[in-house]
Amino acid sequence: MTPFSAGRAGVRIRLSSGEAALLRDLAGQLIELLADRTAESPDPGDVLLAQLGIGGGSSAPLDPAVARLLPDAYRDDEEAASEHRQLTELGLIQRKVANARTVMATIEVKNRDLTASQAQSWLRTLTDLRLTIAARLEIEHDGDQGRIETDADFALQGAYDRLGYLQATLVDALDAATATPAVKP
Numbered sequence: 001m002t003p004f005s006a007g008r009a010g011v012r013i014r015l016s017s018g019e020a021a022l023l024r025d026l027a028g029q030l031i032e033l034l035a036d037r038t039a040e041s042p043d044p045g046d047v048l049l050a051q052l053g054i055g056g057g058s059s060a061p062l063d064p065a066v067a068r069l070l071p072d073a074y075r076d077d078e079e080a081a082s083e084h085r086q087l088t089e090l091g092l093i094q095r096k097v098a099n100a101r102t103v104m105a106t107i108e109v110k111n112r113d114l115t116a117s118q119a120q121s122w123l124r125t126l127t128d129l130r131l132t133i134a135a136r137l138e139i140e141h142d143g144d145q146g147r148i149e150t151d152a153d154f155a156l157q158g159a160y161d162r163l164g165y166l167q168a169t170l171v172d173a174l175d176a177a178t179a180t181p182a183v184k185p
Helices: 019-041 045-052 064-069 078-106 116-137 151-178
Strands: 004-007 009-014 112-114
Touching: 004 151, 009 116, 009 151, 019 064, 019 078, 019 116, 019 151, 064 116, 078 116, 112 116, 116 151
Parallel strands: none
Antiparallel strands: 004 009, 009 112
């Protein structure tokens, strides 16, 4: 069974109950991880700015997974990176959390078509989950196996690989769903 395929109204999702449970759990953990970063950030002081998603910490996250999800915009300029982070981090976290919540909300219904917006949220969340796991396994480059020293590492590697497969089938389904039929001359 292919997890994603082109459907009548977008992308059709078909996950086993085990895959759905794993994705629900991982998306929930992603939300918690990002919420922890929001809790670390100083009080924005201005409620209007916070509502607009403006705010954030002044320094890069210490957790390598969060740092990979919220990278510095300017690697060679610490001051510019800090200023950019203070203005944009909260909004980025809010978008990532909203995407993960969309996954959690749409995972419950089997054999349903995702809207284009929901499919994009799925794609972004799958990417965020793979980035998080890659950081935990110390995977730095494509083809890098990372650290596999314990049973937990081995399980994470399996989840990382499965998320990659889900991501690839979703991209293929999005391509097929948006392809226009060839026009005969």
